[in-house]
Amino acid sequence: MEHTTNAQPVFDTRGFRHALGRFASGITVLTVHHDGRPHGMTVNSFVSVSLDPPLILVSLDNRSFMHRVLPGVGRFGISVLAQNQDALSNHFAGRIAPDLHIRFISRDGVPLLEGAAAYFIARVEDAHRAGDHTLYISRVEHFEWNDERPLLFYGGQYRHIAGEKGQPVPYAQDDYSLFSIGSFDPPVR
Numbered sequence: 260m261e262h263t264t265n266a267q268p269v270f271d272t273r274g275f276r277h278a279l280g281r282f283a284s285g286i287t288v289l290t291v292h293h294d295g296r297p298h299g300m301t302v303n304s305f306v307s308v309s310l311d312p313p314l315i316l317v318s319l320d321n322r323s324f325m326h327r328v329l330p331g332v333g334r335f336g337i338s339v340l341a342q343n344q345d346a347l348s349n350h351f352a353g354r355i356a357p358d359l360h361i362r363f364i365s366r367d368g369v370p371l372l373e374g375a376a377a378y379f380i381a382r383v384e385d386a387h388r389a390g391d392h393t394l395y396i397s398r399v400e401h402f403e404w405n406d407e408r409p410l411l412f413y414g415g416q417y418r419h420i421a422g423e424k425g426q427p428v429p430y431a432q433d434d435y436s437l438f439s440i441g442s443f444d445p446p447v448r
């Protein structure tokens with residue numbers, strides 16, 4: 260927090276954005292079937308919430324078109340972009356690329372993007388207004404994944420995973436619920 264001369268606190272929004280940018284994430288495109296056609300939006304606020312029941316969360320800007328249509332549509336797709344799909348991320352964030360070849364696939368009537376690293380189909384269960392965004396907590400009905408490497412987002416830039424091998428996560432036996440995401444296997448007791 261910075262202070263002006265008359266001691267009114269001024270929140271450092273620019274610094275806040277920089278600090279948030281230190282948190283690396285993947286990138287997804289959220290898709291719905293709306294008005295007889297697919298609509299997509301780039302989203303990196305995708306979070307796993309619960310394994311049982313399987314819940315995920317996305318945080319959508321209250322000014323976005325997707326925020327207006329999602330409650331009515333109910334079901335949506337999440338495509339976790341593969342490392343060669345940065346052009347799709349730009350496009351579905353509003354930087355339209357006219358020559359971009361966009362190919363949708365469909366699962367149970369929900370559109371998804373061809374060539375992604377993982378897919379989820381989810382149904383909105385709860386919406387919580389949170390400042391200028393709304394948190395949509397949604398139940399996963401279907402998921403798929405493959406060996407494509409994901410596209411990463413860090414420091415406001417697209418990144419790729421370097422190197423072939425990761426480091427195993429060290430953990431205390433009772434801590435495994437903290438690592439319940441992804442391919443981490445809990446210890447056999």
Ligand SMILES: Cc1cc2nc3c(=O)[nH]c(=O)nc-3n(C[C@H](O)[C@H](O)[C@H](O)COP(=O)(O)OP(=O)(O)OC[C@H]3O[C@@H](n4cnc5c(N)ncnc54)[C@H](O)[C@@H]3O)c2cc1C
Nearest residue numbers: 297298299300301302303304319320323324325351352353
């Ligand atoms: C890396 C990254 C992460 C982001 N994460 C978030 C986030 O978590 N939450 C958030 O609120 N915002 C996020 N944004 C911003 C968000 O992606 C943009 O504000 C987006 O434009 C909002 O989409 P919209 O639903 O308002 O629709 P629009 O802006 O109308 O749609 C998005 C774009 O997709 C195109 N498009 C949509 N459907 C189709 C189709 N069927 N065929 C071809 N083109 C189509 C549209 O032409 C438009 O250019 C992120 C942006 C980036 C770059």
